[in-house]
Amino acid sequence: MANVEKISVSMTPQQADLLRDAVQSGAYASSSEVIREAMRDWSAKWQQRRGDIQKMREMWAEGKASGAASPVDFDEVLEEARQELKADRGHGG
Numbered sequence: 001m002a003n004v005e006k007i008s009v010s011m012t013p014q015q016a017d018l019l020r021d022a023v024q025s026g027a028y029a030s031s032s033e034v035i036r037e038a039m040r041d042w043s044a045k046w047q048q049r050r051g052d053i054q055k056m057r058e059m060w061a062e063g064k065a066s067g068a069a070s071p072v073d074f075d076e077v078l079e080e081a082r083q084e085l086k087a088d089r090g091h092g093g
Helices: 013-024 031-065 074-090
Strands: none
Touching (some): 013 031
């Protein structure tokens, strides 16, 4: 690995034991390999979370732009949703 940066990481004794165990078991060649895999997993989750946050911001802005709130009968909306679901299932959807 020609282009790497060394970073010191603090962890609990339990985490350090797990890390050492993963290497000693032969599942990983080094503690760095364990950390790199953990970073890949975390990175994927972080990217998903950032996308989710952006989507929520867009939905919030859309809701604000749609105008003033109006009262809604939750039971009525729920019944309409059930009817739509029932209709969709009846048409192969």
